[in-house]
Amino acid sequence: MNIGRMSVPFIQASQQIQPNYNYFSRTDIPCYSTRLNKKLVEDSTTQRLIAYLNSGLESSIHFALNALLSRSYQEKLTFTPPLKVVDIAAGHPSSTLLDAIIESVVKFEKKEDTTNNNDNDVTMEPTTTTTEYIMKISDNEEIIGKVVAILRNSILVQPNDQIIAQHATAITFLVEILYNHFKFRSSLLENSDDDKQKEKQKQKEGVVSNTTRYILEIISKIAKKLPLRTEESVRSSSGATITDNDLNHLTFNGAQLSMLKTTPPGLSKKILETLEMALFVYDNDEALLAAMETLDIITRSKATREQVDLILLKPIYEPLFETVTTTTTASSSSPSSSLEQQPTTTTTIATTSSPSTSSISTSSSTHTDSQSINTSQTSGEMMSLDSNNNSNNTPIVTTTTTTLQLKQQVTFEKRTMVERLIELLGHYANDIQLLSLNILCNLIKISQKSRIMICHCPGLLRHLCNLLAYKTGDHNMEMGKKAAAFLSQVSKEPLNLPALMPFEPTLAQIGLTDNPHTDVIISILIKYIK
Structure with a gap:
């Protein structure tokens, strides 16, 4: 009886409490994945x-x-x-x-x-x-x-x-x-x-x-x-x-x-x-x-070589070179003519160091029996002489030869990037040595003038000979390979042979030893004989 009396009020209280719950279906609740939540x-x-x-x-x-x-x-x-x-x-x-x-x-x-832009006019713009x-x-x-x-x-x-x-x-x-x-x-x-x-x-x-x-x-x-x-x-x-x-x-x-x-x-x-x-x-x-x-x-990179040449290298090598242009004019006669021809040779020296090109021209006359002159550059411009000088129309052949020359020994007024790279070839860190040699190898591929200028820089060839003599270690092998490739590249320029000539005994001594780059060194020495 006591249990029944206690259960009645409990049931009545539970019936009186009616909370306002909102029930949702499972599809209405957003459920994101862990990746989406992140x-x-x-x-x-x-x-x-x-x-x-x-x-x-x-x-x-x-x-x-x-x-x-x-x-x-x-x-x-x-x-x-x-x-x-x-x-x-x-x-x-x-x-x-x-x-x-x-x-x-x-x-x-x-x-x-x-x-x-008004000039005090009456009508103001x-x-x-x-x-x-x-x-x-x-x-x-x-x-x-x-x-x-x-x-x-x-x-x-x-x-x-x-x-x-x-x-x-x-x-x-x-x-x-x-x-x-x-x-x-x-x-x-x-x-x-x-x-x-x-x-x-x-x-x-x-x-x-x-x-x-x-x-x-x-x-x-x-x-x-x-x-x-x-x-x-x-x-x-x-x-x-x-x-x-x-x-x-x-x-x-x-x-x-x-x-x-x-x-x-x-x-x-x-x-x-x-x-x-x-x-x-x-x-x-x-x-x-x-x-x-x-x-x-x-x-x-080949895409940036032009910028590197224009900004970094050209201000260094431009004052060191001069261009010699030789122009030869010869008149070729007909087969029936037996007169000897007198070609005229004109030499023009153009200095590229100054903004305004200065030139010196000289003319000379020589006798020759040949009909043509072989040169590196030929402009076959055919001209006719005046009828007052010669009754026959005699064509004239003009040949032009351009030669690049060094004006003086390679010296710089202030320290340049090339000198700093040569100095870093003697750095104690192998990584910096190798990077210096890689950059120099990249620079000589940019232009002919850079190839000649860098080869004539003091101290470079001595460093390269030292790198060629190294035998131990993979790092030294890589630097020796780069040094041999560098010497092979610069030896192709005739103007570089005088700079390489004092190191002929050193290269010959290295080539006679058990060196992995003997073939490259021998090919360089053969160019001295030629």
Whole structure:
């Protein structure tokens, strides 16, 4: 009975409680896979980091960069290519994570340039206004260091290298930082004779040495994808202006930012000059190795040889050569004529060192019984003599011979890239030795003048003979093989034989030993006999 009395109120209470439950079917509840959930989390995190980077607050920027730096160290940071998503409200494409990272250190500020073409006329014409932009890089070394470290760590993950190489603003930012740093450091090293001042400068540069080394490592990883174009290499980067047509205006949650569509004119020249300065600035093996790897890739590519010749080599070898042009004019008579012909020889020496070509012409007359003269270049221009001088129309054959000559012994007013590479052939690190030899081998393939100039540089042939004499180790075998190929290539030029002649006994002694490159050495020695 007691149980029944207690059960009645329990049943009544359970009947009174009627919670309002909403029942759903299984198909109405979204069930995502683990991979999709991870993608949603990454997208939401990326959107939040982009918002922090575009906020303009230094604390928010540092927080976002620290988070990205941590992800890049773990190789979990992946950039996405530019999206074609357009913000309807703003009318501009949406920015990506890489855009936001670069925007934290690079700004494009408007520069109003108002020009009025009126000459105080009565009728005033409307004033034309053109909007130009100035690229300004942040002076916050901490933020710049974090951005460079993020790019350096993330470039090892595919496809980040391709995306960074195609990002015009990122490449321009990295090159500008490196170029300005090397210019400043080179000027101090050249102008400062005080040891204390140099020591202070080294201590100051120790803070940013990692940043510049990281930039060199980034450039070395994307050297094959760098935007080096011939038409840009001949322009001057100082006069380049940025207009609206050169920029992509992006937006994200109301924040607007601008990015370059293509790299500015003259960037090819700055990249090559930066790598040249890096050879002189750095003594650190890692930084020097990164610069030399980049230079090796660029000089090896056939697509960039023209830029390398125009920017790096031509200013070195151009003052050393002169072109001698010999023109011989001979009139060929008919078979019935028995008169001897007197060909006239004109020699023109054209000096290529000065912008305005200076020439010296000499004429001389000689007697010959032959009807034609064989030369390397012949212009078969047929002319007719005046009827007053000769009743028969006698044709005239003009032959032209062009010869390249060295004006003087190869000497340079200041240290050049070629001399620095020859100096590095004696470096204690085998990797730097091999890279120096590889770059020199690439340079002699660019032009005939570079082949002659490099062969006549003091100290080069002595280094090559030493490398040929090495026998032990795979590394030395590779350097010996490169040295033999180098000597074989430069020995094909007749002007190089006088420079090679003093080393004939050394090469003969190496060839008589048990050397794996004896065949190449013997082929070089045979050219002396000829």
